[in-house]
Amino acid sequence: MRSKASRVEQKSILQGLPSKEAAVKAGPVLKWAGGKSRLLNSYEEFFPQNFKSYFEPFTGGAAVFFHLKNKHKNFKATLSDLNQELINCYTIIRDQAYELIADLKKHKNEEEYFYALRAVATESLSPIERASRLIYLNKTCFNGLYRVNSKGKFNVPFGFYKNPATCNETSILASSQALKDCDLNCSPFDAVLKHAKKGDFVYFDPPYHPLSSTANFTSYTKDSFSGSDQERLAETFAELDRRGCLLMLSNSDCEFIRNLYKNYRTETVYALRAINCKAEGRGKISEVLVLNY
Ligand SMILES: C[S@@+](CC[C@H](N)C(=O)[O-])C[C@H]1O[C@@H](n2cnc3c(N)ncnc32)[C@H](O)[C@@H]1O
Secondary structure: OOOHHHHHHHHHHHHHOOHHHHOOOOOOOOOOOOOOHHHHHHHHHHOOOOOOOEEEOOOOOOHHHHHHHHHHOOOOEEEEEOOHHHHHHHHHHHHOHHHHHHHHOOOOOOHHHHHHHHHOOHHHOOHHHHHHHHHHHHHHEHHHOOOEOOOOOEOOOEOOOOOOOOOOHHHHHHHHHHHOOOEEEEOOHHHHHHOOOOOOEEEEOOOOOOOOOOOOOOOOOOOOOOHHHHHHHHHHHHHHHHHOOEEEEEEEOOHHHHHHOOOOEEEEEEEEOOOOOOHHHHOEEEEEEEEOO
16 A cells, blocks of 8 residues: 555655755665666667656666666556565555655664564564665675575675665655656566557566576575576567567576577677676676567
């Protein structure tokens, strides 16, 4: 349920901000493994100029959504992801940002507090507390990422940062505004087939297919994303292509992925690999963009 009172309050907060802060662009509230913030410049020339609705079935940090929203403003969007904590967090940012900010202010940047909150069963918390916990853990954990073990429990250690931005009010409020007309769903990627129509733009950013058996990060949810998931995704892509949707997909640059999309236009972009503990894993690597337009 959306809280109407809180939305009014949020609006008045934004209106009351000094113009510099009011002009803050919406952007990812969470740091997310595979986040696309640093690739937006390389992607820019490949986004369609016009589209009807927007769909992002692997939302994560939603960097592409926020970028397009800052640019185009008025489009209807559906953001979805299999990660329930993430979708709850966006729902609270959209509907109860003011209450979320109040809850975020109670957290402490202390190791003992971090581990106690990390251990809390999310089912025992209210949706606002869950969203607040996720943002807090994301900002204070090592390397600021979301990773779970095979039981679905968040397992990143404390980061020992001096001043983590656990409560960036203007950023949360700007994101809340951007999300306000969005549909947010916790669902598998192929749910997009139920809703996307001709002329809609769908951006797929799945967990990348591993370049080696140990290289890739795919622990966003307790179930990893396998080769057969990549094949099902390629079928979903083909079905939406037949429907007349505008499609863009990013993935690792490897033979398996290039082969799955061999009938489509592909472009190569270069990314700095950020999530890897080894220095040699941080170089520039090529990634593939698949487009049907
Ligand atoms: C590469 S990340 C997306 C990153 C995002 N584009 C960004 O800028 O932060 C992949 C996302 O896919 C989600 N995911 C994994 N398996 C999924 C599935 N079967 N259906 C939908 N989402 C899934 C993960 O929870 C994760 O958030």
